[in-house]
Amino acid sequence: MSTLAVAQAEREQAWVQPSKGRVAMFCLILAESTIFTIFVVAYVYNIGKSLYGPTPQILEVPIWNSIFLLSSSLTIWLAERAVEHGRIKSFGLWWALTFVLGAIFLVGTGIEWHKLIYEDGLTISTNLFGTTFYSLVGLHASHVILGLIALFTVLMFTVTGHVRKEHADRIQVLALYWHFVDAVWIVVFTVVYVIGR
Numbered sequence: 001m002s003t004l005a006v007a008q009a010e011r012e013q014a015w016v017q018p019s020k021g022r023v024a025m026f027c028l029i030l031a032e033s034t035i036f037t038i039f040v041v042a043y044v045y046n047i048g049k050s051l052y053g054p055t056p057q058i059l060e061v062p063i064w065n066s067i068f069l070l071s072s073s074l075t076i077w078l079a080e081r082a083v084e085h086g087r088i089k090s091f092g093l094w095w096a097l098t099f100v101l102g103a104i105f106l107v108g109t110g111i112e113w114h115k116l117i118y119e120d121g122l123t124i125s126t127n128l129f130g131t132t133f134y135s136l137v138g139l140h141a142s143h144v145i146l147g148l149i150a151l152f153t154v155l156m157f158t159v160t161g162h163v164r165k166e167h168a169d170r171i172q173v174l175a176l177y178w179h180f181v182d183a184v185w186i187v188v189f190t191v192v193y194v195i196g197r
Helices: 003-014 020-046 063-084 088-118 128-159 165-195
Strands: none
Touching: 020 128, 020 165, 063 088, 063 165, 088 128, 088 165, 128 165
16 A cells, blocks of 8 residues: 555544534524624614713623623633543532623623613613613623523533533533623623723
8 A cells, every 4th residue: 555545544534523513503603693793783883873861971881790701711611621531520610600600790780781771761762872782782691691591401410410521522512602602792891881982
């Protein structure tokens, strides 16, 4: 057998089909990124076009909320590493902490919205700012809720002893979604609370 034929055979053997879960998650993230892009562009396009009612200056920058959410990317990464190495108890603790950090973020968003609605009088129908603000931030919040449901489901499987090292790839696929949610928050935070004010 020639050297060229051996090299060809090695290349064919070395190729491994990508994980269907990862491919599906990357497709979902791509589709969701498109939706977020449309909402971000609409928000930026409409900045300053509200002629009445509250304006973006009423927003308080959610520093702590952002720290909690962005920290959850570190904790979920640590959870991924733990399950990869078969440290299931450690995985469960990091996973639970990720869930708690995401839940704190969501509660913080609820508190912010309560203030905006009942103290500042900003609702989704108040003006163009209210419509674009609640649409964009609400879209992100809905993704956090879906992520928390998924995190909680895995946490229940972990508590009942159904998560093992063999599930590392599936857990990493789910973690990709959570990293996406965190990355989108950086864009939303920058557009809404930095550029838009």
